[in-house]
Amino acid sequence: MASLRTYKHVKKTMKWYLSLKTTIVTGLLFLLIFGFFLPLRAGKANNPTQSPDSRAKETQIQTQTKTKTKTVPALVPSTQTIVQAESQSRSSLSTVAPSREIKADFSNVIFVGDSITYGFKKSHNTAVNQGHVYAKIGAHVYEGAQLLGDNSNIIRSRCNGSVDYVFLMFGANDFGYDMNSYQKWYKELIESTKKMFPEAKIILQSVMPMKSTNDQPQRNLEPQKLNKIVKAVAGEENVKYLDVSNSIPNATNLLLSDGLHFKSELYPLWISVIKNNAKQLL
Numbered sequence: 001m002a003s004l005r006t007y008k009h010v011k012k013t014m015k016w017y018l019s020l021k022t023t024i025v026t027g028l029l030f031l032l033i034f035g036f037f038l039p040l041r042a043g044k045a046n047n048p049t050q051s052p053d054s055r056a057k058e059t060q061i062q063t064q065t066k067t068k069t070k071t072v073p074a075l076v077p078s079t080q081t082i083v084q085a086e087s088q089s090r091s092s093l094s095t096v097a098p099s100r101e102i103k104a105d106f107s108n109v110i111f112v113g114d115s116i117t118y119g120f121k122k123s124h125n126t127a128v129n130q131g132h133v134y135a136k137i138g139a140h141v142y143e144g145a146q147l148l149g150d151n152s153n154i155i156r157s158r159c160n161g162s163v164d165y166v167f168l169m170f171g172a173n174d175f176g177y178d179m180n181s182y183q184k185w186y187k188e189l190i191e192s193t194k195k196m197f198p199e200a201k202i203i204l205q206s207v208m209p210m211k212s213t214n215d216q217p218q219r220n221l222e223p224q225k226l227n228k229i230v231k232a233v234a235g236e237e238n239v240k241y242l243d244v245s246n247s248i249p250n251a252t253n254l255l256l257s258d259g260l261h262f263k264s265e266l267y268p269l270w271i272s273v274i275k276n277n278a279k280q281l282l
Contacts, residue, residue, distance in 0.1 A: 100164045102278050106132065106271075108159050112147055112193075113169040114139040115261060116208050123267040131158045141170035141182060144189040152196045163197045165281070167274070169244075171207030171230070172260055175222035183229050190237045202239040203281060204230050209245055209252045211259030219259070240281050247273040 102109055110132045111117050118135035120128045134147045134155075148155065156163055168189065174182050186204075193202055207223040207230065223245065234241035245251055254266045274281075 108162055108164040111167045112144055114172045116172050117169050123264040126267050126271045140173050142185040145192040163200045166193055166200050167203045169205040171226040186233045204234040204241050206243045206245045211255055244273050
């Protein structure tokens, strides 16, 4: 009886062992099957038409793209560079005046001078408006700034808002003075004009011819002396110089009996000289 019970116990143990072994083996097989096929099916689901070779190429391209992205630095300008560029731009704009041609009616031009320039007010055979002439009989170069006054807005309004050219001529009453003083006064006039009309081009015009008189036998030589200084000042002050007197061959023949002032016929010729040199004055 004891041996029979032992036999039944061993048999029951063997069955339990075989059942457990079968369960373990079955579980392992399931793990292997699902562990292999599930990732494969997931890859196909994401890209069902992509071949292994194309996936390999895509992986290689992505790797190269990431590498390039990492190695190319971002070109971001520094704050100092931006500030310098803006400063240079503002400097360029403030120093370069817009190029405007002299209008046919001379509405963007003013004339400043002595009695020779004042003749534009009496001469009605030019396009120059009397309101654009700032001159006085007997004026000296050191009085030029006073002739313009201190209200540039009024002068601009007469020029339709923009004074593009300022023509200066002084000398008929300045010969006989110390030439160093004449040079100094002309420079001061130019500087004050630049401050008043920073957008304008300043033109220094040559002193007109003069005839000698009994009281002043050497007066005919004075314009040549004065014009050397006027031309030199124009170069030093970086403004234009226009030789009006030598551009009118018969200017001396148009002088009045006093040998200093001119007939009205001179002024259209004067305007023609300006028009003929308009491009050089830009």
